[in-house]
Amino acid sequence: MIRHLTITSPLGPILLSADELGLTSIRIRPADLPEDSAAAADCFLEPARQLAAYFRGELRTFRLKVHPAGTPFQRAVWRELEKIPYGTTLSYGELAARIGNPAAARAVGGANGRNPLPIVVPCHRVISGDGSLGGYTGGVDIKKFLLALEAESVVSRGPARSSSRSGRI
Numbered sequence: 001m002i003r004h005l006t007i008t009s010p011l012g013p014i015l016l017s018a019d020e021l022g023l024t025s026i027r028i029r030p031a032d033l034p035e036d037s038a039a040a041a042d043c044f045l046e047p048a049r050q051l052a053a054y055f056r057g058e059l060r061t062f063r064l065k066v067h068p069a070g071t072p073f074q075r076a077v078w079r080e081l082e083k084i085p086y087g088t089t090l091s092y093g094e095l096a097a098r099i100g101n102p103a104a105a106r107a108v109g110g111a112n113g114r115n116p117l118p119i120v121v122p123c124h125r126v127i128s129g130d131g132s133l134g135g136y137t138g139g140v141d142i143k144k145f146l147l148a149l150e151a152e153s154v155v156s157r158g159p160a161r162s163s164s165r166s167g168r169i
Contacts, residue, residue: 022065057153
């Protein structure tokens with residue numbers, strides 16, 4: 001059973017969805033808001049706490065149980081997204097090379113755009129090869145906000161210490 005909870009954020013409402021195995025999706029500024037699941041409060045405490053800490057610039061690595069649906073290729077891309085260090089960016093081509101398929105930059109872009117867990121799985125850190133931002137599911141304004149938030153945090157708090165991603169996807 002999928003449960004839902006809407007939280008507030010600097011980006012506007014964020015809809016969290018989860019099943020018994022973990023967080024299944026994050027939707028930024030969703031057009032439709034299902035009713036919050038009355039019995040879901042406990043399963044969303046940690047995701048809501050970590051997202052709030054991220055938006056305050058206090059959290060660089062999410063440690064959450066996640067359960068996104070995707071193809072094996074998409075999941076490979078999403079696992080690689082989790083390895084991009086906080087406050088840095090990578091091009092679609094570089095990401096394709098990291099998954100062992102350097103000619104798949106367009107397919108990587110498609111998988112990136114289908115990431116059901118934006119912010120937690122940091123697809124906003126992927127940019128075009130020419131340095132332009134490219135697209136973002138929530139809109140380029142949100143991508144700019146997230147990249148600026150991370151850049152500001154890196155400047156004010158220093159570079160991230162070695163972070164170990166959990167390879168959850």
